[in-house]
Amino acid sequence: MPEAIWISFAFVIGLLVKGIGLPPLVGYLAAGFVLSGLSATTSITAEPTDVLAHIAHLGVLLLLFTVGLKLKLRSIVSPEVIGGSLLHFAITCVVFAPGLYLLFDLDWSTALMLAIALSFSSTVLAAKVLESKRELRAFHGRVAIGILIMQDLIALVVMSLSAGKTPSEWALIVFGLPLLRPLLYRLMDASGHDELLVLLGLLLALVVGGLGFEAVGLSSELGALVFGAMLANHPRSQELAKSLWSVKEIFLVGFFLQIGIGGLPDQLALIFAAVAALLLPLKGILFYFLLLAFRLRARSSFLTSLSLTNYSEFGLIVASVALPEWLVPLAISVSLSFVFSAPLNRFSHSIYEHVAHKLVRFESQKRHPDEQPISLGTTRVLVMGMGRTGTAAYDWLAPHETRIMGIDSDPAKTEKHQKDGRNVVFADAEDTTFWEGLHMPELNSVVLAMSDIEGKLIAARMLRKLGFEGYIVAHTMYADEAVKIREAGANDAYLTMSETGVALASHLMDKSGIQAAQVRNPV
Template sequence: MPEAIWITFAFVLGLLVKMVGLPPLVGYLAAGFVLSGIAETTSLAIEATGVLQHIAHLGVLLLLFTVGLKLKLRSIVSPEVIGGSLLHFAITCAVFAPGVYLLLDVSWSTALMLAIALSFSSTVLAAKVLESKRELRAFHGRVAIGILIMQDLIALVVMSLAAGKTPSQWALIVFGLPLLRPLLFRLLDASGHDELLVLLGLLLALVVGGLGFEAVGLSSELGALIFGAMLANHPRAQELSKSLWSVKEVFLVGFFLQIGMGGLPDSDALLFAVIAGLVLPLKGILFFFLLLAFRLRARSGFLSALALTNYSEFGLIVASVALPEWLVPLAISVSVSFLVSAPLNRFSHGIYERYARNLSRFEGRKHHPDEQPISLGDTRVLIMGMGRTGTAAYDWLADDEARLMGLDSDPAKARQHQKAGRNVVFADAEDASFWNGLHMPAVQSVILAMGDIEGKLIAARMLRKLGFKGYIVAHTMYEDEAKQIREAGADEAYLTMSETGVALASHITDRSASGSAPLAGAAD
């Protein structure tokens, strides 16, 4: 089967690209171009089959379904997300459309659609970069993801208008879909954590959402997004999204292979990609200053903007509907943007620290309420990171008279803790401006309970740099990380699973010592 050869090419080039630190999808596009080149230089008939096209469409539907699973109102209903995304879209189209019209000698409608395609940023790349650095829930990560979701919604509207489909009278059924939400929630609860969960996601995204919406004359992409959004508020929506992540990535291989196999780029396509690459920095600069206009600090604005400085696979999806003849030039432009964006984001914190003084000069006098520097007052025990471990530590110490404060980089989580009666505030340990404005005159002990090793190392170093002489304790999963944390300044770094085992064993020995229960295995 020819598909077996294509998958082999995609795997090999994807692996090679990944080894140099770039997203594998760049390799998938390259694999398509290689196959196309082989077809042109030999007598072999290599072209995208119906199977590949079907797989590509399934990948797009799953991508939109997983976007819908993240579509929570609280993640996008904020001035910086709504205002930043809409203003960036409008300004980009207003600037890029005339430029494309003059440089490429195309119609105004084509120039506008190309500008729209270039205005989007990559959800796949940004999410992967932020997730690899465990910054999806950090303030700048949530701003970037919120803007990406807004862009995805704009892309969906453009696709629906470009497709020009006329819905049937049965399309009115869509307005009754919210009534199905309790049933969908029960199905998700009943699906467990294994293959049934994945099958439920495929059923809703591809069958009910995709084919169901097509049957009533609506976009299958819209159906996949809506059914994902209907599950977004379920506690297990994130688990469903993670379970579908790899399946979606496999299907998207077909989408990028199909684009590459559409033909080798000509000189005009390469020229378009070069121009798009040269203007890419303008995209990031515009995001940076727009976010500063919404009172973000320079660090958050810079990190969010850098994550968004690329072109999007959604631009390709829009082009596949509205401008199929421009797919190859846009695909090369997306690849070039990934070549630039991926390494820059890997070293984003170091880049900001180097230019922090120059960038901070553009900040306004008023800052976003989620980013105000704090004073710890009379706090004696500080817990950094209020996930499950940090919360357990807080609740254990709450019985003592120690004055407690928890810090977390997720403002929504901090508010939830406040509603539960805990003294928790927003703060990002990786933000240099946080440490510069920190006052902690009475703190005696610090518990580092953040999820990522980098945050613990930064916190330990900065605490010692500020002259903190008290006790610092942390937890980690790995012995080598524990050594790094101690070298950074912590007094102790315990292994999480070892401590869990000790705690479980202590429950048995405590009950045995009190005579309330025999040891396991003891004779009656």
């Protein structure tokens, strides 16, 4: 069974590539090329099969479904996201298409489709990098994800137009799909948290969305995206996305293997990939200046641009529909961009600190509303991170201390708290420029309730660096992290689960009338 050998190769080379800090999918593509080379010199069979093609298609559908789950209007309805993505797409096509036309002697339609494919940035790579650094909800992370979603929508439109399918009269049923949202929400609620939730996602992405849209003459990719988007506002949409993440990644292995097994790169493919690699910095520079034009600060523009300075797996998906003969050159271009982008993004904050003095000169004097420095005024107690833990701390302290404020890096969450009557403002504790503009003349105590350890460490260090001598308390899941938080400057760092146990015991004593002495010395 050749698939067994392919999976073994993909795992081994993916593991080697991961060991040097690159995304495993670069290894999967390399595994395909290795198998293709071995097929020509040994008895190993390495030719695309119907099974592999089907697995690859399922991977694409699941990728689009998970993109749909993130498709919330508030994440893309902003000038920097809509304007930045559309302007970057248009400028890239206008500049790249003539260059490719002249350099590779192509016809105009092929040159334009290649330029479109190279205009997209990698959703998979950017999301993984931002998530690993706990920056998905930071301002620059949200801008990057919003632009990526816009690019995915553009890619889907291009794929639908390129497929050339004529919808049947039954395609009008699609306009009635929003009526199914209450039913889908009930199914989500009834599915629980385990395998039924995963099966529901597979059912909607592959069967109802994929096959259903194909049956009425529409793109199966469009169907997967639409059904994902219909669930985007459900409270458990991100839980479903996380549940499907590993399944989607496994199927996408087939997509990259299929490209590599399809044939070894020729001289033209290598030259094209080299040219694309040389053009990659221009892509990042264009993003940087476009975001500056929308009044983002140099730091946010730089970090967003760096996460988008790569080529996209969506470009390969578009090529698989419109330009199958260019799949291999584009695949090598995507791989080289990952080799360039992954290590740079890992050290993006350090890189910015070294070049900040050169970049800030391009900043606009007018600041973006989400990036205004704040003053704590007469605030005495500050809660940093207004998730469930931070909200609970705020609500318990508010009756005892009226001069309390909460901050969070998620504007949507901040707005909800404000509507609920809490004094919460937007701020990103991991942004060094936030601390530079912070005024806290009467601050007495700080609760660090952010979800990630890095944010707590940065906040504790910066508070002490600014001369704050008050009380800092934090929570964490792990004992080793508690030690790091105290070393960074916090007075105390409590273990979340231990404190939960203590709270439960306290409630028991309060409600049942058990005396403390009886608990300590049971008879």
